[in-house]
Amino acid sequence: MKRLILAIAAVCFAISASAKVELPAILCDNMVLQQNANVNLWGKATPNSKITITVSWAPLRRVQTTADKDGRWAAKVDTPAATFEPQTVKISDGEILTLRNILIGDVWVCSGQSNMEMPVKGFGRQPVENSLQYILSAGKEANRIRMFSVKRARSFEEQEDCEGQWQVAAPESVANMSATAYFFAYNLAMGVDIPIGIINTSWGGTRVESWMPQAALEDILTKEQIEHKKTVHSIKPTELYCAMIAPLRQFSAKGFLWYQGCSNLGDNDHYDTMMARMVEQWRKDWGDTTNAMPFYYVMIAPYIYDGSNDTAYPLFVENQVRALSKIPNSGMAATTDIGEEKCIHPAQKFEVGQRLAALALHQTYGQLGFEAKAPQMGAYNIKDGKAVITMTNCELGLTPWYGEEVTGFEIAGADKVFHKAQATISAQSEVTVWSDEVKQPVAVRYSFRNFAPGNLKNVYGIPAVPFRTDDWNDVK
Numbered sequence: 001m002k003r004l005i006l007a008i009a010a011v012c013f014a015i016s017a018s019a020k021v022e023l024p025a026i027l028c029d030n031m032v033l034q035q036n037a038n039v040n041l042w043g044k045a046t047p048n049s050k051i052t053i054t055v056s057w058a059p060l061r062r063v064q065t066t067a068d069k070d071g072r073w074a075a076k077v078d079t080p081a082a083t084f085e086p087q088t089v090k091i092s093d094g095e096i097l098t099l100r101n102i103l104i105g106d107v108w109v110c111s112g113q114s115n116m117e118m119p120v121k122g123f124g125r126q127p128v129e130n131s132l133q134y135i136l137s138a139g140k141e142a143n144r145i146r147m148f149s150v151k152r153a154r155s156f157e158e159q160e161d162c163e164g165q166w167q168v169a170a171p172e173s174v175a176n177m178s179a180t181a182y183f184f185a186y187n188l189a190m191g192v193d194i195p196i197g198i199i200n201t202s203w204g205g206t207r208v209e210s211w212m213p214q215a216a217l218e219d220i221l222t223k224e225q226i227e228h229k230k231t232v233h234s235i236k237p238t239e240l241y242c243a244m245i246a247p248l249r250q251f252s253a254k255g256f257l258w259y260q261g262c263s264n265l266g267d268n269d270h271y272d273t274m275m276a277r278m279v280e281q282w283r284k285d286w287g288d289t290t291n292a293m294p295f296y297y298v299m300i301a302p303y304i305y306d307g308s309n310d311t312a313y314p315l316f317v318e319n320q321v322r323a324l325s326k327i328p329n330s331g332m333a334a335t336t337d338i339g340e341e342k343c344i345h346p347a348q349k350f351e352v353g354q355r356l357a358a359l360a361l362h363q364t365y366g367q368l369g370f371e372a373k374a375p376q377m378g379a380y381n382i383k384d385g386k387a388v389i390t391m392t393n394c395e396l397g398l399t400p401w402y403g404e405e406v407t408g409f410e411i412a413g414a415d416k417v418f419h420k421a422q423a424t425i426s427a428q429s430e431v432t433v434w435s436d437e438v439k440q441p442v443a444v445r446y447s448f449r450n451f452a453p454g455n456l457k458n459v460y461g462i463p464a465v466p467f468r469t470d471d472w473n474d475v476k
Contacts, residue, residue: 408454
């Protein structure tokens, strides 16, 4: 009997000593793995044990690695072209751990503040337009869209893991997913007909510097600026990068989406530089040395901010426009037409996701036949007491057409006093602007107030970005 007890104890000890492989939260059932890539797999196992990985798309090929003395291990696996056929990954250090229902497609990392965080179901008393339609039909996307939301976390030390799990598109999971991210995936999946994985890592009310590591901030800001930024928000610089970006860095992805800016309103002398440095860091973290990973972001929307007639919003948008030239392989989705004066969370999230998807389909996937960029001012001249504005990104012309008045314009003379202007589309890509109160115009502004949304769009319904022809910062 004593020998039997000892034998049983020895077996139990051996079983307990052979710990099952542990994986980070981002590696789990239902995930999407980046297609045509050498993707990372990593985790913990019995120290010094041999890890064997087999995948269903290449069952005869085995990948092996060895855990270090602390049990950490990492390996790379080649993935095939995108497929809707569910796949499995088996990882073993003597005991097999199987990941099931995996799709191969494109993965997009989505981050920012509350307008990225806002779920399809909306916030309290703040709806998302047509949310019920997309929640009820979510099951149709189960084999096309997979979602992972990172739980809010803060840290000054770079974390190895986060909380969250991959979910299949279904009414409940879609209701709680970022609306901007989901509508992007919805439109993109239809356009490319492959599985799309979206990772939502966002936190409402946060500033761009919280999503950057200390070293990146030190590259572009003075010590005094960094110290000041530690005083302006309860979430400090680097905290969200360490807790909500760092754990994702090894997970291979196609590109990034970004919807943030309102909390940095007023940082007009360096926001574009900070955002560009953040993108540079993220690409480096994901192993991208050639700017291959696209970065698409959303223009902040019109809102009352510090007063509807003030100009903090358009001045900040100028930062976001400048960032286009500082961030290679980027694009900006305009939201001039979907702001709400008394709510900072516009309900029209489908349009935001659709415009982001249009940028991706055109610039990343090479699809033609439509215009994805927002109209911007290209040139202007003054003639016979009127200003003629030539717009870009409107190959098929501008709307409203048929002589309907264009709203949102103001015009000023040398006195720097702006008056509401009349405007009409006078040619394919031209707008003529005038006011009977300004006989000799000098400057023109479009939608250049915190809340003065205009109706100038290209024929695809993409709104023109706010702009001005002057550089006057001492007028209102």
